[in-house]
Amino acid sequence: MAMCKKCGAQKRRWPRSCTRCPSASDRGDAATDAAELVVETGLLGWIGRALMSMLRLIGRAVD
DSSP: EEOTTTTOOSSSSSTTTOSSSSHHHHHHHHHHHHHHHHHHHHHHHHHHHHHHHHHHHHEEEEE
């Protein structure tokens, strides 16, 4: 058995991933959950409104 370079655990042969280290699909699931939370709470709309108001302020300052 080989040793994982990230966590030091024993793992199967080289092409296989370590069972203790998180896989890319776990990170993808976390990103999906975060995106759903942003949409459900309406945070995306607030961010858009804030950016638009900042652009208006900058436009007024330039004029």
